[in-house]
Amino acid sequence: MGDILIVGVGGQGTLLASRVLGNLALSLGYDVKLSEVHGMAQRGGSVVTHVRFGEKVYAPVIDEGGADIILAFEKLEALRWIGRLKKNGRMFVNTQEIPPMPVITGAEKYPANIEQRISEAVPGAVFVDALTLAKEAGNAKALNTVLIGVLAKHMDFDKKAFLDAIRETVPEKLLDVNMAAFEKGYNS
Amino acid sequence: MKKLMLGNEAFARGAYEAGVTVATAYPGTPSTEITENVAKYDEIYAEWSPNEKVALEVAIGASVAGARTLCCMKHVGLNVAADPLFTAAYTGINGGLVVIVADDPGMHSSQNEQDSRLYARGAHLPMLEPSGSMEAKEYVKLAFEMSERFDTPVLVRSNTRLSHSQGIVTLNIRRDIALKPYEKDAAKYVMMPGMAKKRHVILEKRMNDIKEYADTLDINRAEYHDTKIGVITSGVVYNYVKEAIPDASVLNLGMIYPLPEQKIRAFAAKVGKLYIVEELEPFFEDMIKAMGIEVTGKAIFTVQGEYSVNMIAEKIGGKKAEIINAGALPQRPPVMCPGCPHRAVYYMLKKLGIAATGDIGCYTLGAMPPLSGIDTCVCMGASIGMAMGMEKARGKDFSRKLVAVIGDSTFFHSGITGLLDMVYNGATSTVLILDNATTGMTGHQDHPATGKNLKGDIAYAIDIPALVKSLGVKHVRVVDPFDLKALEKVLREETAREELSVVIAKRPCALLDRKKISPPYTITDKCKSCGVCLKLGCPAIEKTQNGMMIDETLCTGCGLCKDVCAFSAIEKAGE
Numbered sequence: 164m165g166d167i168l169i170v171g172v173g174g175q176g177t178l179l180a181s182r183v184l185g186n187l188a189l190s191l192g193y194d195v196k197l198s199e200v201h202g203m204a205q206r207g208g209s210v211v212t213h214v215r216f217g218e219k220v221y222a223p224v225i226d227e228g229g230a231d232i233i234l235a236f237e238k239l240e241a242l243r244w245i246g247r248l249k250k251n252g253r254m255f256v257n258t259q260e261i262p263p264m265p266v267i268t269g270a271e272k273y274p275a276n277i278e279q280r281i282s283e284a285v286p287g288a289v290f291v292d293a294l295t296l297a298k299e300a301g302n303a304k305a306l307n308t309v310l311i312g313v314l315a316k317h318m319d320f321d322k323k324a325f326l327d328a329i330r331e332t333v334p335e336k337l338l339d340v341n342m343a344a345f346e347k348g349y350n351s
Numbered sequence: 352m353k354k355l356m357l358g359n360e361a362f363a364r365g366a367y368e369a370g371v372t373v374a375t376a377y378p379g380t381p382s383t384e385i386t387e388n389v390a391k392y393d394e395i396y397a398e399w400s401p402n403e404k405v406a407l408e409v410a411i412g413a414s415v416a417g418a419r420t421l422c423c424m425k426h427v428g429l430n431v432a433a434d435p436l437f438t439a440a441y442t443g444i445n446g447g448l449v450v451i452v453a454d455d456p457g458m459h460s461s462q463n464e465q466d467s468r469l470y471a472r473g474a475h476l477p478m479l480e481p482s483g484s485m486e487a488k489e490y491v492k493l494a495f496e497m498s499e500r501f502d503t504p505v506l507v508r509s510n511t512r513l514s515h516s517q518g519i520v521t522l523n524i525r526r527d528i529a530l531k532p533y534e535k536d537a538a539k540y541v542m543m544p545g546m547a548k549k550r551h552v553i554l555e556k557r558m559n560d561i562k563e564y565a566d567t568l569d570i571n572r573a574e575y576h577d578t579k580i581g582v583i584t585s586g587v588v589y590n591y592v593k594e595a596i597p598d599a600s601v602l603n604l605g606m607i608y609p610l611p612e613q614k615i616r617a618f619a620a621k622v623g624k625l626y627i628v629e630e631l632e633p634f635f636e637d638m639i640k641a642m643g644i645e646v647t648g649k650a651i652f653t654v655q656g657e658y659s660v661n662m663i664a665e666k667i668g669g670k671k672a673e674i675i676n677a678g679a680l681p682q683r684p685p686v687m688c689p690g691c692p693h694r695a696v697y698y699m700l701k702k703l704g705i706a707a708t709g710d711i712g713c714y715t716l717g718a719m720p721p722l723s724g725i726d727t728c729v730c731m732g733a734s735i736g737m738a739m740g741m742e743k744a745r746g747k748d749f750s751r752k753l754v755a756v757i758g759d760s761t762f763f764h765s766g767i768t769g770l771l772d773m774v775y776n777g778a779t780s781t782v783l784i785l786d787n788a789t790t791g792m793t794g795h796q797d798h799p800a801t802g803k804n805l806k807g808d809i810a811y812a813i814d815i816p817a818l819v820k821s822l823g824v825k826h827v828r829v830v831d832p833f834d835l836k837a838l839e840k841v842l843r844e845e846t847a848r849e850e851l852s853v854v855i856a857k858r859p860c861a862l863l864d865r866k867k868i869s870p871p872y873t874i875t876d877k878c879k880s881c882g883v884c885l886k887l888g889c890p891a892i893e894k895t896q897n898g899m900m901i902d903e904t905l906c907t908g909c910g911l912c913k914d915v916c917a918f919s920a921i922e923k924a925g926e
Contacts, residue, residue, distance in 0.1 A: 173685065185355050185517060195355060196483070197517040200459070201380060201794065206716065207890050208685030221590035223483075223516035226660040228672040239680065246674045262893050263683035268721045268885055269894060271681040284675050303904055 171236025187328035188216035305344035312348020363388030365491030370528030379425030403428035417531035484518035570605025581622025595663035690861030690907030697724035732765030826852035869908030877920035
């Protein structure tokens with residue numbers, strides 16, 4: 164059974180990441196459910212997608228205290244959704260900061276010490292500068308495949324299964340840069 | 352073949368396999384992708400209609416003409432389509448007619464969380480509710496069979512979690528269904544009182560027949576485990592129940608109206624304590640209580656928002672989940688995108704001290720700080736009627752500082768009739784049509800002025816200024832919202848004028864053609880940190896410890912910040 168919550172900011176590519184993981188689980192013969200956010204997804208809000216796989220999956224969403232893994236595309240969002248993590252769950256966090264509107268307007272401050280707060284609650288949480296790695300791979304938008312690479316290194320599935328799932332999900336013309344991005348994440 | 356499919360994609364596949372040849376809809380989250388996917392099948396004519404009422408009327412026409420027909424909408428869209436719906440229940444159908452309606456408990460992208468099941472009861476129509484993608488596909492096919500068997504439109508209910516979740520679907524082949532013969536039948540299709548009275552009798556008998564049929568359907572499925580606790584539920588909530596209290600017995604209703612009374616009585620007789628777990632209204636609960644069966648439902652469950660596994664585990668199972676508390680954090684509400692042309696309009700309205708009645712679309716986000724540009728948002732088209740009402744209540748002077756703000760697609764949907772009222776009944780207000788050449792919030796669907804239809808073919812493009820003039824509006828101005836000087840001049844002149852006017856702020860959505868994006872801007876050392884640029888509420892501009900900064904990966908180069916900067920401190924990056 165695997166319950167993976169992918170959190171981030173609308174426009175960061177969380178949807179594609181969840182579809183790669185969904186296709187991966189399907190190829191391994193699991194029952195799979197994904198829950199996505201549409202409509203507001205391109206409008207810069209807090210977004211969350213749910214990936215669930217196992218022998219039999221009922222609910223399409225992961226409830227509070229239910230996620231085995233949280234894959235966070237942004238630091239503040241990682242902290243916001245931390246309540247969904249199971250006790251002894253794992254967290255993989257992109258260290259990028261994207262200020263939300265109340266911070267932009269000066270009404271509130273971007274919280275300090277997020278990495279420390281997460282590490283205290285989730286010992287062993289992994290932090291990675293995925294944006295820089297994506298740029299090194301040739302495209303800042305390949306952030307999502309960098310993070311899948313990070314996840315792949317820490318999961319018990321074959322690396323090849325991940326690569327096949329990416330091949331199946333990502334548009335042909337973006338395949339090379341996404342493969343490079345995956346390797347950057349995997350080897351980080 | 353097995354495939355991961357979005358609930359909405361599965362609904363579309365079901366329609367395809369059922370031999371549908373006509374499909375109509377107006378976009379609305381969370382229902383939009385059903386019709387987008389239907390349109391991909393060459394065998395199906397699919398259209399974006401201007402609104403849900405027209406969509407359903409076209410669908411009824413296609414059905415009467417003999418075709419299997421699908422019509423899709425969100426919950427509030429069914430309000431718009433309610434008029435034809437209630438009478439189509441009287442006429443019945445010829446080719447099968449299925450209406451999929453998607454509710455939005457929790458209001459992910461809606462202005463209310465009404466429960467569309469009440470329409471099934473109100474209009475006397477059967478309603479099915481799947482609990483996952485595979486059932487979504489299969490129930491649509493069943494709905495078409497039911498529709499033709501009982502001569503009735505059939506409603507299928509979805510919600511956000513079903514429509515926007517993916518699950519595994521096994522694909523089947525399409526059944527090609529020949530058009531049914533069309534025969535003139537005034538007694539069936541002309542609903543004047545004399546005919547309608549007879550049809551009402553038929554409708555009542557039909558519902559009694561369907562009620563008996565409900566008890567024979569295996570989609571109303573009892574799963575017996577420990578019988579101390581029994582739960583009656585439906586749809587996505589069934590999944591939450593199964594995970595929260597796996598040992599309980601469950602009656603999962605696939606047909607949610609009319610209810611299978613004998614199955615419910617048999618289930619109630621076998622279990623100890625009986626719970627009803629249903630999001631929103633006590634729909635099952637009221638009807639099951641009326642059968643004289645004792646149940647617990649809304650006494651412990653809320654009528655608000657979405658349910659969850661933990662909620663059910665706690666309310667029925669008495670188990671509370673252990674949760675890490677993140678504490679209070681800054682919210683991240685959705686915002687207008689960088690480069691959004693609406694931003695310029697709201698900036699200018701604020702600068703001129705003009706209030707606005709608002710409408711439904713991306714531009715509703717202009718209600719949020721720092722722009723805080725609209726005072727009201729009720730339903731599609733309401734901006735115009737409400738501006739009219741405000742003027743009639745408070746007088747012409749009030750309208751000198753008030754505009755109605757409405758998007759292009761929303762104007763076609765239900766703004767035109769409001770504007771007619773303004774012309775006819777002597778309004779002096781200004782209507783501001785934000786023409787971004789698309790239906791934005793739902794993900795860029797075409798509409799009557801984009802020059803393209805849902806199948807991707809070239810279509811006649813309605814000329815909005817000409818349309819507005821033809822309605823009798825004398826003062827019609829078109830302005831580029833990014834030309835701030837022109838925008839200011841036009842808005843000042845038209846709101847000051849004691850006559851009805853329409854201003855069309857015309858500029859395509861920033862997400863429409865990303866190739867056209869110009870190089871990003873950057874902030875130079877001329878910046879005095881005055882903060883004027885922050886008042887635009889652009890997600891690409893941020894105040895850091897080192898002063899203002901523009902995120903070049905987000906900036907689209909629209910130049911609005913450059914235009915509002917009094918110190919010429921914003922320049923194209925690299926210049």
